[in-house]
Amino acid sequence: MIVTVTLNPSLDRTIVLDAPLEPGAVQAAASTREDAGGKGINVARVLAAAGADALAVLPLSDDDPYRTVLGAERLPARTVPVTGHCRANVTITDPAGVTTKLNLPGATPSTSELDALQAAIVAAAEGARWVVLAGSLPPGVPDDFYARVIGAVRARWGAAAPRVAVDASGPALAAVVQTAHPDLIKPNDDELAELSGPLPDDDLIAAAARIARTLVPARVGAALVTLGGHGAVLVTEDGAYAAAVPPTRVRSTVGAGDSALAGYLLAESTGGDPAACVASATRHGAAAASLPGTVVPRPADLPTADIAVTRL
Structure with a gap:
């Protein structure tokens, strides 16, 4: 079981144009779609499409239109x-x-709602292999909320606690790295730069690996850094690996990082070594980028070309 947590879910409306966007102009859309979004939801959708046992935990009112869209996907959710x-x-x-x-802010949860969310996450973590804390925090939520959740999960389940992956940015990611020692973080290059300062453009892969090594294993168990068209870097306690992106016709980059994280988890959960995990992450991220809007990849969408993985 892999449990994903989405504290700030979003009803994603995707508009596809048949020409470049012209700010200030009136343009006709070629198509539009609506999906139940949020980083943790996206990860769970990829996992479920691949046949993995996934459970999505999220805050949701009974009369929220999001519930109808999510229900249509038949994604196991709490x-x-x-x-x-x-x-x-x-x-x-x-x-x-x-x-x-264009991302709108979410609703501000009350203290009692945050307590209920933390309790639900801790309960869902029982027997899980991974808990994935993904996405932005809603307005008013303390920056260290993810770190608190990690502490609560580990305090409740002890040696049986699941591994914890965090895909966040800004102060929320910084708080986790500083105090909670997650088993995995999945920043992109911009999010990694928020922790370390700007990355040089001349060799992004080497720079990402160098910075990730300052975090692993002292502050995090491993770091999967997604670099868009440059591929991905995985740094573990035992080494660093870089994977190149296969030839891809990019249609939308939305959800590519979420799909990459899901690809990593799928490989890790079936015994894949670090090279296999970063290759799976890159394959899933490339597949997501080749699909429209927030469509997540299914196994049939994955590129079949070999993924070149280099040990750094």
């Missing part, structure tokens, strides 16, 4: 009642795969 509704995000993509996102 919802925690809250009073506010999920936010709505708008994604605009053009034929070249250039993506523009």
Whole structure:
């Protein structure tokens, strides 16, 4: 079982244009779609599509329109009642795969709702292999909330506690790295730079590996750094690995990082070594980038080309 947590889910509306976006102009859309979004939800969708046992935990009111969209996907979920509704995000993509996102803030949960969410996460973690804490925190939630959840899960389940992966940014990621020692973090290059300072452009892979090595194993168990068209870098206590992206026609980059994390978890959960895990992450991320909007890859969507993995 892999449990994913999405504290700030979003109703994702994707608009596909047949020409580049022109700010200030009136343009016709080629198509539109609506999906139940949020980073943890996306990870769970990829896992479920691959046949893995996944459970999504999220806050959701009974009358939220998000519930109908999520229910149509038949994704196993454990919802925690809250009073506010999920936010709505708008994604605009053009034929070249250039993506523009407008992310609205979510509702502010009460203290009692946050307590209920933490309790639900701890309960869902029983017997799980991984708990994935993914995405932004809603307004008003303390920056160290993910770190608190990690502590609560480990305190409750002790030696039987699942591994914890964190895909977050900014102060939430910094708090986890500083105090909670997660088993895995999955930053992209911008999020890694928030922890360390700007990455040089001349050799992004080497820079990502060098910075990740300052975190692993002292502050995190492993770091999977996604680098877009440059591929991905995985740093563990035993070494560092870089995977190259297979030839990909990019249609939308939304959800590519979430799919990469799911690909890593799928390989790790079936006994894959680090090279296999970073290759699976890169394959799933590339597949997501080749699909429109927030569509997540199914096994049939994965590129069949070999993924070149180099030990650094």
